[in-house]
């Protein structure tokens with residue numbers, strides 16, 4: 217039994233090295249508080265980093281072994297998207313991060329694969345970096361935020377990116393960065409994460425579908441983290457809106473629910489009932505294994521959790537744990 221984790225982040229060692237002492241990594245800095253907790257300082261904002269974020273590839277491999285995870289499809293830490301910084305900063309941090317992932321893949325190709333980070337505020341630069349990682353570094357695609365400084369990906373300026381990703385066969389995985397749309401409404405109780413991540417993903421589904429991106433790019437491969445958020449549960453209301461409102465049909469020839477099977481969804485939904493509903497709604501071939509390593513919202517024993525589920529067949533468990541990603545990514 218294999219397991220391939222598509223949702224496993226990397227805070228690159230080049231960041232840790234460059235920010236030693238009072239050093240900077242392309243304007244980013246690092247601070248410690250009195251308790252010794254580490255923070256990245258990005259564009260003036262402090263982001264706490266968990267202890268595992270500093271782990272070396274060897275320490276990561278040992279943890280993967282203890283969890284029974286065979287492959288990490290590495291994606292750079294989402295706190296370093298840097299879309300709101302100068303494009304030159306995002307280009308430099310993307311290249312450094314992606315190069316480090318390339319080195320990890322080269323050293324352990326049976327244990328690591330790669331999703332890039334891209335400077336999405338500069339579409340030509342993002343396409344150039346995606347082309348570099350796909351054609352020269354052997355990556356499988358990229359992970360991007362649900363928006364670029366408030367602009368969602370149905371905006372026309374992003375269409376060349378979608379065309380390029382489709383043509384390159386790159387898997388694009390959506391994952392929030394830092395604050396979410398819930399943050400300004402209620403930043404307490406960890407709601408920006410526990411609700412915001414799911415709301416962000418649902419808006420991304422709707423933007424790509426209602427905005428006509430999925431029709432413009434019929435071979436585009438998209439993965440929505442965190443089970444696609446509320447997409448499956450809320451799809452009936454999107455369909456109803458499409459029926460009754462002309463503005464919902466403007467760019468969309470078919471009901472939104474007919475696009476559910478165009479996407480992939482990771483299994484990070486935390487309850488068996490939600491996972492069963494996701495599978496029954498989108499199809500077992502569309503659900504993939506993800507853990508959110510190394511953050512505190514990670515599944516504690518992810519492989520064991522999947523294997524323990526009572527309402528999934530053995531074939532369904534194998535599809536989620538590795539077969540779907542083996543096929544999708546050619547691993």
Ligand SMILES: [Zn+2]
Pocket residue numbers: 223225391508
């Ligand atoms: Zn994550």
